[in-house]
Amino acid sequence: MPASTRPDILPLLPSQAWILDQLRESQLNAQRFNLCRVLTVPAECVTASALTAVTAVWRSHGALRATFHQERGAWRQHIADAFAQPPFRSVDLSRVPATEREAAIDRLTETLHNTLNVETGPLVRFLHIHAEADTSSNLVVVVHHLVCDYLSLSMLISDLDSAIARLREGREPRIVVGADYAQAVRALAAYSASDTLLGELPYWASQPWDETVMLPTDRPDYEGEAFRQWTSLTVSVDERHTHAVIRTLPEQEGLAPQQVIVGTVADALTAWADGPICVQVLRHGRDFKHGADGPVVLPPQVWRTVGFFATSGLVIVPPRGVLDPVAYLQSIAELMRAAPNHGTGIGLLRWSAPAGPFSTAVRKMWSRSAVQLNYFGSGSRRARNAFQAISVCDRPISSAPDPLESRLPLTVRMAVRADRLRVTLDYDAGLHLGSTAAEIAQLICDGFSRYASATAT
Structure with a gap:
């Protein structure tokens, strides 16, 4: 099947074309054009719960699983299978002095920004940062602008909130899914x-x-x-x-x-x-x-x-x-x-x-x-x-x-x-x-x- 007719290969949205056809040429680091949020999540959201919430969001939004490549001189996007492993990691800060943890979170977040890759992926990463048991933790979300605008970022945060809230109540996450990304593109x-x-x-x-x-x-x-x-x-x-x-x-x-x-x-x-x-x-x-x-x-x-x-x-x-x-x-x-x-x-x-x-x-x-x-x-x-x-x-x-x-x-x-x-x-x-x-x-x-x-x- 020609790549252009494969269901997992899509054309670009207009702002994606702006980034890849114009902005990318001038950028020193084209991999970094990101949006970011640092969330505080409840103590009940241990690493396993955070991974379950992230997985539900990852499987619900095709754009998050996109990578980009050139086909006969034209950029295209490829959407990975929904059951691919989500780009999630968990970091323990319990041995970092309490007065130094904010600096540690900043350093981790800055490092996370530099781990995205337009062509090989991923274009989003989730990092769960925790310390002592029975205390709140943080979930850092870094996503490349190619796959997420500010309205979409609000959706992601809302979906993570909904998933974590349901898990806290002992229920499975349930994400309200919009129109199919590929169909819309x-x-x-x-x-x-x-x-x-x-x-x-x-x-x-x-x-x-x-x-x-x-x-x-x-x-x-x-x-x-x-x-x-x-x-x-x-x-x-x-x-x-x-x-x-x-x-x-x-x-x-x-x-x-x-x-x-x-x-x-x-x-x-x-x-x-x-x-x-x-x-x-x-x-x-x-x-x-x-x-x-x-x-x-x-x-x-x-x-x-x-x-x-x-x-x-x-x-x-x-x-x-x-x-x-x-x-x-x-x-x-x-x-x-x-x-x-x-x-x-x-x-x-x-x-x-x-x-x-x-x-x-x-x-x-x-x-x-x-x-x-x-x-x-x-x-x-x-x-x-x-x-x-x-x-x-x-x-x-x-x-x-x-x-x-x-x-x-x-x-x-x-x-x-x-x-x-x-x-x-x-x-x-x-x-x-x-x-x-x-x-x-x-x-x-x-x-x-x-x-x-x-x-x-």
């Missing part, structure tokens, strides 16, 4: 090759690409390979303003929270850049449709399917000009609604569609991206702690990009934590001074204050 690949997707091209060709500007930098761009000084700056919006822009303003004006987020950031960055900019907006990538009124592309229950389905789309945002804040948000929302498939169709055209006469033009459009915006939702403190048996450790986890990784010089990440909107700027200090990053962060925070005041009536 093939459905999206078929849509990416369809005439329906190609029908989006006139919309994208009509956008004002030549009017967009790039974000200013303090230093000229690099020539050739260079050490990228990836740095992060995080600021928080107070609870009152967070609630206003995430809850009150969307309800008051009939907007989605993401539309308010995009509009607020667009207002700040277009003022700084002094012109319209093209923003990459990351979406969950699970709601593609065949045309504006057509059926959904992916199978039912894909919301419970683990995989790197998250896909970036594009939107060109103008400066606010003379518009009042609410009118500007409405205009941004209209731009986002007008784009086919929420603007993510161009992500399929760029990374998943078979090459065609349009490919060069799409690559040129994509190259006008000035910034990426990732909004990870508005989970409250209560929602984050709504586990039955585990808790997620709020310890810093190393996630710095590869030092040679070539990506957009500015990414804005946002998430609500403890009822406050946390804004993180990931930037290259070789291009932007720290003072400039602080200025951008202040512009964004001032914007949230401005838009929050629009809710006062």
Whole structure:
């Protein structure tokens, strides 16, 4: 049977293609592009119980068992049998002094990051760390981004919690399984090759690409390979303003929270850049449709399917000009609604569609991206702690990009934590001074204050 028709060999999702076809070329260590969580599990969860819970999760999610290889110059993914042994180990820290155990966990976690392998696997590892009997232990989960987006990571943690809770009650784990991973991947690949997707091209060709500007930098761009000084700056919006822009303003004006987020950031960055900019907006990538009124592309229950389905789309945002804040948000929302498939169709055209006469033009459009915006939702403190048996450790986890990784010089990440909107700027200090990053962060925070005041009536 040809490899391309084997049931265990699949095409790539769009963000997988982005990693393997573009990002991987610049990375010094392409094996490390990971997500990580350190969990605290109850004393009843001894090593055997932890292995049983991990095995249930491992068998339920095909993406975790993926490896990637090239077939006639094209990357493909292979899904191992569900009954393959899960990548699980258990480590005893009982002889490590109690004051040194956190450092030991950090060292183990850092080592675990470097054990994943894109081509030979595994792309996820589970490490159970325990000390004295009758005390809580830790379960470390490290998973490569190729097989897991942030929504999927939440599913994995929830599934582990459910499995451990059932084991604590003397019951067998039972994982709520979503749509079949292979079926979902093939459905999206078929849509990416369809005439329906190609029908989006006139919309994208009509956008004002030549009017967009790039974000200013303090230093000229690099020539050739260079050490990228990836740095992060995080600021928080107070609870009152967070609630206003995430809850009150969307309800008051009939907007989605993401539309308010995009509009607020667009207002700040277009003022700084002094012109319209093209923003990459990351979406969950699970709601593609065949045309504006057509059926959904992916199978039912894909919301419970683990995989790197998250896909970036594009939107060109103008400066606010003379518009009042609410009118500007409405205009941004209209731009986002007008784009086919929420603007993510161009992500399929760029990374998943078979090459065609349009490919060069799409690559040129994509190259006008000035910034990426990732909004990870508005989970409250209560929602984050709504586990039955585990808790997620709020310890810093190393996630710095590869030092040679070539990506957009500015990414804005946002998430609500403890009822406050946390804004993180990931930037290259070789291009932007720290003072400039602080200025951008202040512009964004001032914007949230401005838009929050629009809710006062």
